Amino acid sequence: MGLLSDPSRRKVLTGLLTRLNTPICIVCYLAGIVWFMGLAFEPFTLRTYMSENAMGSTMVSSGERALSLAKEFDAHKRQAYDGMPVEWLVKAMQSRGLEVFTQSFSRKLPFPDENKERYMVRGTNVYGILRAPRAPRTEALVISAPCSPGDSNNQAVGLLLALAQYFRNQVYWAKDIIFLVNEHDLMGTQAWLEAYHHTNITGMEYSPLQGRAGSIQAALSLELSSDVITSLDLILEGLNGQLPNLDLANLFYAFCQKLGVLCTIQGKLQRNDWDTAEGYTHAAQTMMLMVLKQACGRSWGDHGLFLRYHIEAASVRGINSFRHYKTDAATIGRLLEGMVRKLNNLLERLHQSYFFYLLPSLSRFVSIGCYMLAFGLLVVILLLRALDLWVHLGAPALAAVEGVTEAQQPSGPGVLTVLTPVVISHLTGVALYLLPVHLQEMAVEHFPVSETEAVVLTAVAIYTAGLALPHNTQRLLSGEGTEQGWKVLKLTALLYLAVLLGCTALINFSLGFILAVTLVPITASMTPHMPKALSALVMVLLSPAFTVLYCVFIYQELIEAPVSVSEGWMLFLSVISQGILDHALYGSLVYPLLALFIYPCWLMFWNILFWS
């Protein structure tokens, strides 16, 4: 590193760094945003292609009676008061030659879920295993359909049973096929998967599985609620933003094209006019929807929980909208049969194609190598600022080499002044994480709110109370070396934020990117010398909670169901409660990350703003 160890060149470099720091930061930020938005521009994307050679060409034929089965299922479901008609399902599967087993599970939610109106959940999963006629029972595929109350998903279960009957007569199955009907959608799937893999990560109580079928290679989840559909929507986003292998999406798209079924992603149909403004906007909207859905970390279909166990899974939802061309259950059956046959041919788990990608449309994708640069440009701003601060902090020490003055050590008594805000911010974060759920009984006693509202409003209250902190921590500090103190704190906080955002982006790129877009500008430019009222307002408006609020509004705009401010606020509160529930029930990491790490980091910068 001759460049960095030669003192004169070093001085030139550091001088350049100090002078050009702000312009470079601004350029990097704009470049990052522009790069990200440019990812949706079609010439910058690649066409999707099948990477797995084992999924070669297969022949596909037809024949089911799915719809009558759907009506029978509906009737029995109503008889069972919208619960699961277990006996009928068991008989239906057994009569189709499957080995049928049931599993019961129960879970008490930490607080009532107002969206789905449940608190104490008890349910039963029913699954049948179609044993491969001539193969050893080492691998399996799963086709699942959730049993939902009311009119939804009857056709999915009917199709499942019809497929089971058709599959039973074929001899080419090399893997066992498990047909799963799960109750209470995600909770049933979670109970089944935990029992299948002998783990218990979420504290659910379930009865052990009586029958098993080897390691699961891939899974498909079906959601069909009407007899005729006009398009099939593919849902890929899973828990914690994990995505299945791109080959699964490619497979689905290839089959849809072959059978002439319209397929959509994010509910949007593909357009061919990429060189017009509308075409670009359409692709950008699809990509933004995927980013928002991935960032919120919840599983948008039953398939999302399979991904955690390294099982590639996707959900297929049938949509009935106003189009001329309608598809019936038979074609969907052929589509599914084709997909399952292709998955049957797999020699090993899908791994050839990308695991990290963004889809502006079903036939075009952006891989991690392209989109990570946008994030990298944003994090570079934090590192440049940190380097700049380090140079400024070290400058008085370097000057002392010539004169006989006392050298300033960044570590030493300065560590204590930095430690206090860090510890207090993290304690507030821990309070934000633990207290809402634990204090709900006390809150319900004293205030006229329901438990869910108590939890959410406690969270909001603790978040707002954290804003009052700097005025308290300043009294605890002795206030020595104040100019030095805030610089050291800012340096620590910038590095901490950079490492945090980096780790987040590796696991869930969308979450990391969205947080970076709002947090990087305020944190990089925050000093105590800025006008207090204005910067405080800007900081609060770009804080993590408001980021979530903006995401809610943008999401509603993108799915073409815009909401008013009050509705948006209620939606925001329900998003918070869903986040806490997802963490408790399925192990989603978004709420702990925001409460325990991002919020304390933001509080440290809030502290710097009010440094006296």
Add this chain to the structure above:
Amino acid sequence: MAAPLTLLLIVAVTIRAVLFRSSWAELISERVEVVSPLNAWKRVVEGLALLDLGVSPYSGDVFHETPFMIYLFHFVVDYAEIVFMVTDGITAVALYLSIQTYNKNVFRKQKYALESDRYPADCLELLRSPKEMFYIPLKVAMFYLLNPFTILSCVAKSTCGLNNAIIALFILCTLKGSALLSGILLALATYQSIYPLTLFAPALLFFLQRLYIPVNLRRSSFWFFTLQYAFIYVGSLVVITGLSFFLLGSWDFIPSVYGFIFSVPDLTPNIGLFWYFFAEMFEHFRLFFICVFQINVFFYTIPLSIKLKEHPVFLIFMQIAIISIFKSYPTVGDVALYMAFLPAWSHLYRFLRNIFLVSCVLLACSALFPVLWHLWIYAGSANSNFYYAITLLFNFGQVKSLNLISHFT
């Protein structure tokens, strides 16, 4: 200085006790960065179970600790957590006392050199005053006890803590000038894992310097003392090995412990450099590369001893650092031991030019280890290359920081 040290010990013990009782303890004791096949607690328990059944603990190739360890834990296995916390305390106190002695020596030498006017004028601000150096031993103890690496290692009940304690006691005895105890403790440390063998040279250089014996191969006084020290060391080693034989009644432990360390049969990923390389190795090159990698650890002793013979304590620090980077199964506990020494030279920090970049790299890598492990093993989206990239970067950061620190001399 007893009061701040006691306070520090209490705080450290509290943190460890809290973590022992939480649900994190299970998680931490399975992390590959914190435990290795050589010092995992699971394996100690397995060896104890085999011993209770009357079978040799080394059968089954699970247990790779020395017989002294088994017998120690045979008696204290019920109080294992307390033992590890006490061990950390012993290491911290030993480091505290050693650095205190070292500072006294340095200050005395500085006084003599100042009186005989040996310092040029522009070095004057590098001189240290007793006031500045007063807090350094406490900082060293703090750097060891409150280092997250040490805490993780203690909570995982990795026997690396015990090895660190023996090395710290060896350093204390060396600095206090007791050749006998130093030789015995060095033999014990070598018996535990072979690599502290390289610490023989710096200890010898320290004693020679202390006894004013010039390091001249033609002088008989040099050879006389060297032979004495070597005799103590080798003799203790022979006695300890013999005792181990009598403890278990067989020589099984030699291939299981030392053969394991040298031939690296277990390729579980860790923060070292061996596992990935040997996972891809063809069989007929394996012996050659084992020799190359193992010689790498021992080889740096010779040039470093020649260059740093005036600064034996610094040489001990460099040797420990080199051992913990290049040994066959490193863990973060090994890294924590040499990191604890850094405050001893804090007055020279301004000369560390690229320390910011290097420490950012080390910090980022420590944070990325669990992330990439998760992506590889659980999410299946990454593979071993990603994890090894972080390992390489971490070791590169360590080597670079050693490089920078070596500019101190």
